[in-house]
Amino acid sequence: MAERRPKHQGLERVLGTGALFSTAYGNVGSSIYYALGLVAIYALGMTPVVFLISGLIFAATAATYAEATAMYPEAGGSSSFARHAFNEFWSFFAAWGQMLNYIITVSISAFFVPHYLGVFWEPLRHSPGDVIGGIVIVALLAAVNVIGVREAAGLNVFLAFADFLTQVVLVIVGCVLVLSPSTLVHNIHLGTAPTIGNFLIAIPVGMVAYTGIETVSNLAEEARDFGRTIPRSIGGVVVAVAVIYAFLPVVALSAMPVVHGHTALAGQYSGDPVLGVVKNLHLGALQGPAEVYVGILAATILFIATNAGLIGVSRLTYSMGQHRQLPERLRQLHPRFRTPYIAILVFGAVACLTILPGQARFLGTVYAFGAMLSFTIAHIAVVGLRVKQPEHERPYRGPGTLRIRGYELPAFAVFGGLGTGIAWVVVTVLNFTTLVAGVVWLAIGIATYVGYRRRLGLTLTQTAKVVLPKPVVEHEVEYESILVAFEDGYYSPQAVSTAAKLAAARRRGIHVLVTITVPTSAPLDAAMPKEEQRAQEVIDSARVRGGRRVTGHWEKVRPGEAGRRIVDEARAIKARAIVMPLQRRQNAFPVFNRTLETLAA
Numbered sequence: 001m002a003e004r005r006p007k008h009q010g011l012e013r014v015l016g017t018g019a020l021f022s023t024a025y026g027n028v029g030s031s032i033y034y035a036l037g038l039v040a041i042y043a044l045g046m047t048p049v050v051f052l053i054s055g056l057i058f059a060a061t062a063a064t065y066a067e068a069t070a071m072y073p074e075a076g077g078s079s080s081f082a083r084h085a086f087n088e089f090w091s092f093f094a095a096w097g098q099m100l101n102y103i104i105t106v107s108i109s110a111f112f113v114p115h116y117l118g119v120f121w122e123p124l125r126h127s128p129g130d131v132i133g134g135i136v137i138v139a140l141l142a143a144v145n146v147i148g149v150r151e152a153a154g155l156n157v158f159l160a161f162a163d164f165l166t167q168v169v170l171v172i173v174g175c176v177l178v179l180s181p182s183t184l185v186h187n188i189h190l191g192t193a194p195t196i197g198n199f200l201i202a203i204p205v206g207m208v209a210y211t212g213i214e215t216v217s218n219l220a221e222e223a224r225d226f227g228r229t230i231p232r233s234i235g236g237v238v239v240a241v242a243v244i245y246a247f248l249p250v251v252a253l254s255a256m257p258v259v260h261g262h263t264a265l266a267g268q269y270s271g272d273p274v275l276g277v278v279k280n281l282h283l284g285a286l287q288g289p290a291e292v293y294v295g296i297l298a299a300t301i302l303f304i305a306t307n308a309g310l311i312g313v314s315r316l317t318y319s320m321g322q323h324r325q326l327p328e329r330l331r332q333l334h335p336r337f338r339t340p341y342i343a344i345l346v347f348g349a350v351a352c353l354t355i356l357p358g359q360a361r362f363l364g365t366v367y368a369f370g371a372m373l374s375f376t377i378a379h380i381a382v383v384g385l386r387v388k389q390p391e392h393e394r395p396y397r398g399p400g401t402l403r404i405r406g407y408e409l410p411a412f413a414v415f416g417g418l419g420t421g422i423a424w425v426v427v428t429v430l431n432f433t434t435l436v437a438g439v440v441w442l443a444i445g446i447a448t449y450v451g452y453r454r455r456l457g458l459t460l461t462q463t464a465k466v467v468l469p470k471p472v473v474e475h476e477v478e479y480e481s482i483l484v485a486f487e488d489g490y491y492s493p494q495a496v497s498t499a500a501k502l503a504a505a506r507r508r509g510i511h512v513l514v515t516i517t518v519p520t521s522a523p524l525d526a527a528m529p530k531e532e533q534r535a536q537e538v539i540d541s542a543r544v545r546g547g548r549r550v551t552g553h554w555e556k557v558r559p560g561e562a563g564r565r566i567v568d569e570a571r572a573i574k575a576r577a578i579v580m581p582l583q584r585r586q587n588a589f590p591v592f593n594r595t596l597e598t599l600a601a
Contacts, residue, residue, distance in 0.1 A: 021233040025160050028210055028241055030305040033298045034112040035209035036252060037273035038364040040266040042202035044194045045187030045258045048249040054206035055242055060416030061375050062238045063398035064382045065213060066231040070396040075523060076319055077214040078378035085384035087461035092325045094377040096445035098214060098316055100370030106309035106351040108363040109302045110134040115271035119295035125271055127358045134355045141307050142348035146334060146341040148519035163301050167244045170277060174251030177281055183257050184250055193261035201430050204368035204423035209245060227395025255280035274298060310344060314521040317343035324464045327452050338528050339519045365431050369438040372424030379417030383409055481509040483575040485566045488517055489534035492581035496545045499579040508576055512542045512552030513569050515562040524556055
């Protein structure tokens, strides 16, 4: 008999560098489709400089997330960092800032989808078409996430690749056809167009270009070899994004120069800036097809980014509920679909409300408010961890060290914290509407947190996590057993009988693995009592039929990952054979599903 390896008792780690990179770039890269126009509204000819400055701040922020996430590979991002460095209140404060980021990501992505679809129907490019279209998209995706329709992971990877390749081609073609250094110099009239105030506001607004850096952190619990894959994937995103944002703005302003304090990039094409770039490249016979292609690709990418924002909202709400930061009701799962439907509906409705005014500037500055607040706390937390936990293992350490009073402080976090902190002050002080919206958001969050914690009899700073049921795992599993695999509570006595015959012939044990599919919109460790009870019943039934040598456990997996998990389990116990039943559809013959196709491969 051999002791089961403990790794299978935790969350399943299946995501490598490529999967993490494509997921993050799919979110970060999507923001170019609106960030370019938003920044140009404020910065005009200084737009390339703004992206350079915000890019340096982003690189420092990425290093902070890489070090802290590799140190604590758990979902939560800046909220998790603050919990380890300080206490639960600051963890909530960071999480509430993240929540605002996700909501604005949903609303701003959905708001710009109709603008790019305007290549087919002009009324979608302006109000009320863009407002109505954006709200319809959010409502549709909220319903989809409540039902828990599976994400097409392969499609997301393909679109991320197509998106990056398209942007690279635009940069290359633009540099060849329209790039003009003299035009870029003549575009700059700092002090008048733009004013110093608008230039300063443009820097935090430029950070909207880096929407999605939290994605890798929130997938940390599902990352394979996290000490290497997380830093590599974040580094890859930084390099890829830096290339695009270093060149696309100069191409755009060469094609649409600033004339008398105005540019089409900040006016006619502020709602679809990348489409504006294509329209002004003068591609001849390829002009029409290129516009249609970019319009469809941009709308699709932004649609997926909207969905990713809703998934982020649902996961963050569930995590905050687990740590007693938000009322239990908000993280409640749907009795049938097992998704956090209340959180999806509530915050989806908030996203719709932010779309109603139809003001892209407002969305950009409010995003900057939440992002700069969350990023600043993340930087401070990493500095605090270097001071409080200098001996803690750090699989990855960011570049640069400052030695102050015997402490080795991370230079990247100090620089990044100063950058995001000053940017937060700027966007708050210089924009009254953002100040009001931000203060109201923080006041609602703090009031909810304080009231809820007091009702539970908890202090504001203590960590009190909800205890979730753990899988029932048989620790004594015989190596070279016969592995019997069932999905989502489906049970076949014939499969167990077949396994028993094979085991008897070879005098082997039988191990039963039941996989439970968790919707993408819920955390992998979400409580699913009915499914967990059903899985345990399957194991018990297998024991009755197979005898005393049957062991078993259940595990949670993402949609489409059951096959890979079964293969990993078979390798871990050196299984002699895998037995899995063909599931029947009603009034139909047995069919191969994706899991069986994976096993067959």
